[in-house]
Amino acid sequence: MxxxxxxxxxxxxxxxxxxxxxxxxxxxxxLVENASLPFRHVLPKDxxxxxxxxxxxxxxxxxxxxxxxxMRAFIPTPASPGLDYAGVVAQVGNAVEGFSTxxxxxxxxxxxxxGSLGEYVLVRRNGCAAVPEGVSLEDASCVGTxxxxxxxxxxxxxxxxxxxxxxxxxxxxxxxxIQIAKAxxxxxxxxxxxxxxxxxxxxxxxxxxxxxxxNVSEILKAKGLVYxxxxxxxxxxxxxxxxxxxxxxxxxxxFVQVGAPASFGGMKTLVSRMNLPSFLGGGERKIEFxxxxxxxxxxxxxxxxxxxxKVRAVTDEVFPYEDAPKAFEKLKTGRARGKIVVSQSSxx
Ligand SMILES: NC(=O)c1ccc[n+]([C@@H]2O[C@H](COP(=O)([O-])OP(=O)(O)OC[C@H]3O[C@@H](n4cnc5c(N)ncnc54)[C@H](OP(=O)(O)O)[C@@H]3O)[C@@H](O)[C@H]2O)c1
Numbered sequence: 264m265x266x267x268x269x270x271x272x273x274x275x276x277x278x279x280x281x282x283x284x285x286x287x288x289x290x291x292x293x294l295v296e297n298a299s300l301p302f303r304h305v306l307p308k309d310x311x312x313x314x315x316x317x318x319x320x321x322x323x324x325x326x327x328x329x330x331x332x333x334m335r336a337f338i339p340t341p342a343s344p345g346l347d348y349a350g351v352v353a354q355v356g357n358a359v360e361g362f363s364t365x366x367x368x369x370x371x372x373x374x375x376x377x378g379s380l381g382e383y384v385l386v387r388r389n390g391c392a393a394v395p396e397g398v399s400l401e402d403a404s405c406v407g408t409x410x411x412x413x414x415x416x417x418x419x420x421x422x423x424x425x426x427x428x429x430x431x432x433x434x435x436x437x438x439x440x441i442q443i444a445k446a447x448x449x450x451x452x453x454x455x456x457x458x459x460x461x462x463x464x465x466x467x468x469x470x471x472x473x474x475x476x477x478n479v480s481e482i483l484k485a486k487g488l489v490y491x492x493x494x495x496x497x498x499x500x501x502x503x504x505x506x507x508x509x510x511x512x513x514x515x516x517x518f519v520q521v522g523a524p525a526s527f528g529g530m531k532t533l534v535s536r537m538n539l540p541s542f543l544g545g546g547e548r549k550i551e552f553x554x555x556x557x558x559x560x561x562x563x564x565x566x567x568x569x570x571x572x573k574v575r576a577v578t579d580e581v582f583p584y585e586d587a588p589k590a591f592e593k594l595k596t597g598r599a600r601g602k603i604v605v606s607q608s609s610x611x
Contacts, residue, residue, distance in 0.1 A: 273353075276300055278381035279587050281328065282340045288325040289591035292380075294584075298343065301377035301385040310385045311362050312354040316608040317404035318379040319347045319576075320594045321435065326525045327374065338376050345379030346371050347407030348386070349400040350607075359388055367394040369566070371407030371557050380587055380605065390557035395570035402569065405576035405602040409435035410565045412555045413443050416494045416519045423448025426489050428511070430479070430504060431496035432468055433459035436521055438577040438601045440494055441466040443565070446573045452490075454479050454497075459600055462577070474500070480507035491516045498522025499532040505546040518550045577601025 278298030281291045306312055324344045327334050349369035355362050362368065370390040372379050394403045413436050421427060427444045431437045432453030444451045445467035452470040455463050460471045472479050480501050483490070490512050495504060498520060508518050523533060537552065539545030568574035581604045582590040594603045 273300060273383075276382035278343045278377070279345075280341045280343055284325075284329045284331065287591075287595075288328050288344065289588040289595070292344075292588050292591070294587075298341075298381055299377065301375070301381065301383055306354050306356050307385070308356045308358040309387060310356045311352055311359055311368070311388070311391055313348060313350040313368055313384050313386055313391075314353045315345075315348045315350040315379050315382060315384050316400045316606070317349045318345045318605045318607070319405040319407070319409070319435070319602045320590055320605065321346055321408045322525075322594065323374075323408065324378070325591055325595065326523075329525075338374065342376045343378045343381040345381070345384070345605075346373065347404055347409075348372055348379035348384050349394060349404035350384075353383060361388070362391065362393075367400060367403075368392065369394050369400070369403035369406060370559075370562050371411065371555075373557055382607070387557070389559050390562075392559055392562035392566055395566045398566065398569045400608070401578065401581060401604055401606060402576035403566070404604060405435070405578065406439075406562065406565050406569075408555060409602060410439045410443075410574075411558065411561050412436050412521055412553065413439035413494075414561045414565055415555060415558070416440065416521060416553055417444050417449075417492065418447060418561075420492045420517050420519065421447060421449050424450070425491035426450045426452070427492045427494065428483060428490050429453040429468075429494045429496065430474075431455070431522065432463040432466075432471070433600050434496060435599065435602045436496045438462070438466055439565075439574065440496065441468050442574040443568075446568050449491075452483075462600060466577070480504055483507065484510040486511055488513050493518045495520045496522045498524050499526075499529045502528075502532050505536040505548070505550060506544070507546075509541075509547050512548045514548070516548060518546070518548050520550065520552045523552075579603050581606050 275297040352366045433455040453468045454472045454474040456475045579599045
């Protein structure tokens, strides 16, 4: 039953706000006590207002704002970054069924002006699900982007017994990807550096390739045509991975590109993979660039696996709310082991 009772006299909120990204988003974030609420006067009928307790960061949280002017057309400033959240429902729009005030929820707010690094965030049903019993808000906040991305790359493309190669197993999307592929019964090979090999194995990876010391494409080619799916969370390393997949990805298999490095080299690799015909040196296998879609049912399934202990959030570090810029600095190193979380609560 929808509940549209408003939090008492809500006029403004605390939030991390930017008006510029010159020199890097993290250098421009300001914590203010009187940020605008994510809606004016009346909550939209199709929205749920969530008081955020935990926000896990994603590379998109800084990549898009740092695109500058083109992005301002979609998201004017002042704005607050943050896609992913977990928190407590504060208000429910009249047309939304299945949520009630006080309920613990998690998911993805999507690209919005007032993101989840604010005290409150507006979310739609597709990007929202109940946090299962026994799952903390910090862990649930890790799922929105990385969990849904991994789910949408893997689950529609495989069946139990299939072999999957995940390029980049130790970051946010990779740690969820390994576990989701195992949850649906796949054999998983992944790449990571030596320091993260034990982590990837502990998540279920059957084979681990040290990308820093070994030639990933050659090792995979030597295995023959055995893989049903390649998920490339890195995007440009190795740059020849898609072409090499002609030799290790089954003809009916699929190459799903997730990683999109915000560099000229990264864009060039992506454009040539998607467009270069095989007679000009391109690959032959089916390729798709994944755009993550907020899907209530996917969030519910991942939450259920977390409740059952089949999937867990891997957290690199939890930063207190006041240290959000430091959390971005760490994310930007590109070396995160799992997720970087910004907590708004000591009680999550
Ligand atoms: N298309 C979409 O809708 C979508 C959705 C989500 C994410 N993405 C993109 O996907 C990429 C990954 O996202 P993420 O959240 O997983 O990032 P992340 O958590 O920041 O990834 C960091 C991890 O990547 C590993 N890594 C770096 N270079 C590697 C390489 N050459 N081979 C293997 N592992 C490597 C690092 O391990 P080491 O420390 O060992 O190097 C680290 O553990 C980003 O480009 C992101 O923007 C796209």
